[in-house]
Amino acid sequence: MQTLHDTEHPSGPVSAHPKPPRAKRHNLRTALEAYGMLAPSIVGFALFLITPIVVVVALSFYDWNLLSDPEFIGLQNYRDLVGDERAVQSIGNTFYYVLLNIPAQTVLALLLALAVNAKIRARNAFRVIYVLPWMAMPVALGVIWRWIFDPLNGGLNRFLDVFGIDGANWLTDSAWAMPVIASVNIWQFTGYTMLFFLAGLQAIPVQLYEAADVDGASPAYRFFKITLPLLRPAMLFVLITSVIGSFQVFDTIHVMTAGGPAGATATLNYQIYLESFTQRNAGYASMLAVILFAIIAAITLAQVLFFRKRTVYDFS
Numbered sequence: 001m002q003t004l005h006d007t008e009h010p011s012g013p014v015s016a017h018p019k020p021p022r023a024k025r026h027n028l029r030t031a032l033e034a035y036g037m038l039a040p041s042i043v044g045f046a047l048f049l050i051t052p053i054v055v056v057v058a059l060s061f062y063d064w065n066l067l068s069d070p071e072f073i074g075l076q077n078y079r080d081l082v083g084d085e086r087a088v089q090s091i092g093n094t095f096y097y098v099l100l101n102i103p104a105q106t107v108l109a110l111l112l113a114l115a116v117n118a119k120i121r122a123r124n125a126f127r128v129i130y131v132l133p134w135m136a137m138p139v140a141l142g143v144i145w146r147w148i149f150d151p152l153n154g155g156l157n158r159f160l161d162v163f164g165i166d167g168a169n170w171l172t173d174s175a176w177a178m179p180v181i182a183s184v185n186i187w188q189f190t191g192y193t194m195l196f197f198l199a200g201l202q203a204i205p206v207q208l209y210e211a212a213d214v215d216g217a218s219p220a221y222r223f224f225k226i227t228l229p230l231l232r233p234a235m236l237f238v239l240i241t242s243v244i245g246s247f248q249v250f251d252t253i254h255v256m257t258a259g260g261p262a263g264a265t266a267t268l269n270y271q272i273y274l275e276s277f278t279q280r281n282a283g284y285a286s287m288l289a290v291i292l293f294a295i296i297a298a299i300t301l302a303q304v305l306f307f308r309k310r311t312v313y314d315f316s
Helices: 020-061 075-083 087-117 123-135 140-148 155-162 174-202 207-213 219-230 232-247 252-256 266-279 284-307
Strands: none
Touching: 020 284, 075 284, 087 174, 087 232, 087 266, 087 284, 123 140, 123 174, 140 155, 140 174, 140 252, 174 232, 174 252, 207 219, 219 232, 232 284, 252 266, 266 284
């Protein structure tokens, strides 16, 4: 006798039942509702991000003074970059500013996060105080800091005079101007960066530190073997956003030095502004913007690849 499991269906293999029309209509309606809710963001993303990028890339192949019709010149703008001392200097200034800003800002933010994460009195008040500079307008802060670093009537040199110290020409000396700009931005954004490290620290399970204490681990060992490895996701986010922001610095430079002295603080982003609205060379400025975009994209990709090879622990 043939058992039940050996029998075959007379009409062939049993196929899955097709979805009823009502289920198909429900899925279609759900998809349309989802796309409808996403439409404003998609349209905004296309209009205000993708479209400007495409337009800037296209303009980089044109000669345009913002008044007459654009003239197609191919790669001439890119060839002119090689002999443009001001543009080459602005690229060097940008990397110099980033190297001054990012390491100091990252280290100070991490130290502040470790401090306010400890069990100390009024730590919530300290968290608010450290973030306050980031909440202020960069232009207003630039005006205040320009007065503080003024070589003749500034508050810093007057304070140094009390101790018989001759202050430097902070904003008119090419050796001091960029470090001063970097110090102002470090002061303003360190507290904001601290918040991300603080969030990363609070996500680390306390059981790991308790186990390390039981094993007799030193504070240095705990920091380098537990804290830093588990802060890598926060570190990646901080470095990417901070580097992008540093390459795009503009407000502080425009208010405090206007790119001087002798172009010592004219970063690539500021040079784009000068080429566009002072020299009326929108095509050349668009080429510089493409170069800036390529530099930021390359550095961001390098950071992602570097951190991707490192271990990331997931305790969820």
